Amino acid sequence: MISWQPIIDDVAREVSPHIGKGKVAAYIPELARVDANHFGMALCTPDGRTYCAGDASIPFSIQSISKVFTLTLALQLVGDDVWKRLGREPSGSAFNSLVQLEQERGIPRNPFINAGAHVVTDIILSRLQDAKLKVLHFVRGLCNNSSVVFDLAVARSEQATGFRNYAMANFLKSFGNLNNSPDAVLDAYFHHCSMSMTCVDVARACLFLCNSGILPESGECVVSPALTKRLNALMLTCGTYDSVGDFAFRVGLPAKSGVGGGIIAVLPGHFSVCVWSPCLNESGNSLAGTAALELLTEKSGLSIF
Ligand code: GLU
Numbered sequence: 001m002i003s004w005q006p007i008i009d010d011v012a013r014e015v016s017p018h019i020g021k022g023k024v025a026a027y028i029p030e031l032a033r034v035d036a037n038h039f040g041m042a043l044c045t046p047d048g049r050t051y052c053a054g055d056a057s058i059p060f061s062i063q064s065i066s067k068v069f070t071l072t073l074a075l076q077l078v079g080d081d082v083w084k085r086l087g088r089e090p091s092g093s094a095f096n097s098l099v100q101l102e103q104e105r106g107i108p109r110n111p112f113i114n115a116g117a118h119v120v121t122d123i124i125l126s127r128l129q130d131a132k133l134k135v136l137h138f139v140r141g142l143c144n145n146s147s148v149v150f151d152l153a154v155a156r157s158e159q160a161t162g163f164r165n166y167a168m169a170n171f172l173k174s175f176g177n178l179n180n181s182p183d184a185v186l187d188a189y190f191h192h193c194s195m196s197m198t199c200v201d202v203a204r205a206c207l208f209l210c211n212s213g214i215l216p217e218s219g220e221c222v223v224s225p226a227l228t229k230r231l232n233a234l235m236l237t238c239g240t241y242d243s244v245g246d247f248a249f250r251v252g253l254p255a256k257s258g259v260g261g262g263i264i265a266v267l268p269g270h271f272s273v274c275v276w277s278p279c280l281n282e283s284g285n286s287l288a289g290t291a292a293l294e295l296l297t298e299k300s301g302l303s304i305f
Contacts, residue, residue, distance in 0.1 A: 002300060004043055004051040004271075011295045012041060012053035015288050022279035022287035025259040030157035031061060034260075034278045039288055042199035043273040043296075044207050046216040056199040060276050061154050063258030064095070065202060066192040067117045068209075068235065069139050074111075074123045075227050085119050085177055086111055090238050095284065096164050098171060106175020110238040112256065115168050118178065121189045125180045132188045139195060143205035144217060148197050155194035162190065193258075202264050202274035209235075209254075210266045232268060236304070243283035251293045252303030261286040265293055267302055 019039045026032040040055035074082055091109040093100050101108060101115050108116035121131075128134045132150075140148045158165075169182035169189075178185055197205070208215050213228040215221075223231070235254035240247040240263070247255065253273075255265035261278035263286055273296065277288035297303040 007299050008051045008053045011292050015292045018288040018291045022281050024278045028158050030154045036279050039277040040199040041275045042203040044203040045271050046211045059196040059198050061260035062195045062197050063193045063260040065258040067112050068256045070120045071111045074120045077127045106177040112238045118169050122178045122185050132191050143201040150191045151194045151196040155190045158190045199274040203272045206264050206272040210268050210272050241284045252297050252305045257285045263289045
């Protein structure tokens with residue numbers, strides 16, 4: 001068995017020159033207030049062990065990592081019908097681009113760009129009453145932590161400034177690809193993005209992705225092994241903004257990042273790992289977080305390749 005703790009400790013030590021390099025996302029004003037010098041890492045294995053370094057227990061804004069949870073829930077609710085309204089190809093453009101949506105007549109390229117997540121949120125809203133809270137409870141159940149909350153200051157900050165998201169949701173509506181009102185979809189979407197979780201919470205919540213869809217602690221089936229394979233494939237090909245190729249080249253793991261500086265990555269059969277450091281590289285992925293994951297796969301000799 002691999003001794004993870006010394007590897008994680010080495011990674012945290014070697015990554016330290018990268019911490020604070022890059023830029024904190026400032027387009028959501030509340031996110032700009034975070035201390036840029038945080039770094040945390042938590043790795044969970046399906047046998048119930050957790051290995052941590054740095055600020056692994058400090059909550060951060062998960063932002064687009066929430067797209068993994070909402071897609072999982074939508075797949076639970078409607079299965080393959082999701083793909084009637086969404087593509088599954090890398091976008092090759094910015095996560096909030098309007099141009100591609102126009103060219104492709106309101107069908108978002110994939111569920112991990114913003115427009116895709118709006119459609120996923122719309123699906124959940126149409127199926128569940130009080131969808132916002134249902135998503136929160138779903139995530140709490142995945143990580144077995146009832147103290148996960150929406151950070152209302154972050155949600156309100158985005159509600160006040162998310163003009164591009166409003167444009168996109170209205171655009172989707174004009175193409176007939178939203179059933180609910182753009183305001184209702186965005187209210188839920190901004191709250192999902194505002195979930196405040198620690199690296200330990202996020203890594204635990206994604207253990208099912210490295211365990212054939214099953215929560216190891218309770219034995220509960222979240223999604224089938226076939227859907228788990230698909231979620232991981234989407235993370236590999238669409239999960240890290242417009243640099244999925246470079247990320248796969250460097251890290252070699254399915255992953256999803258968020259503008260809060262978090263990245264979740266999984267190695268099916270082995271581990272889920274969450275890193276968090278708020279400063280982002282030019283593609284929008286955590287700069288130190290990406291470096292840490294690259295070091296992790298190099299030092300352990302484990303990746304999907
Ligand atoms: N709430 C953010 C937005 O919609 C999420 C972006 C991200 O983390 O990729 O702009």
